[in-house]
Amino acid sequence: MLLNWRKRPGQEVELNDILVDIETDKFILEFPTPATGVLAGIIKNEGDHVSSEELIAIIERRDGPGAPASAHEA
Template structure:
């Protein structure tokens, strides 16, 4: 099951941010709470941590894109690959 990476609440009057840079690429392993992506607003720069350990399976908001609070940035898949390994019989 995939874990969603979403834009966190950024402050009282801040409703959107720009994706400054991703620290990981799809297919790379991530640890829980490891910084994954940097967001910039007119007031602050925020690092968004991984909500869970796994593999970065998908980036939905590319560098330079404007995203709103709560928007889906990407997803983390389980294990060493984006899809679960098939069970051996």
């Protein structure tokens, strides 16, 4: 279950920033951002149940300084 989004849509994120807290039967996990860019959208809300490999957010990735953004799934 998604507990708490640490970033909001429109915020810039860095690789490995903590993006969201996810609760399992045994643990609370801090899920890191998989890419540097901007959090373009949240697909799953706090309190939603999710499974592994499920799309929860979209990050517009930056490949380097001044590079155009591309979509990346979190």
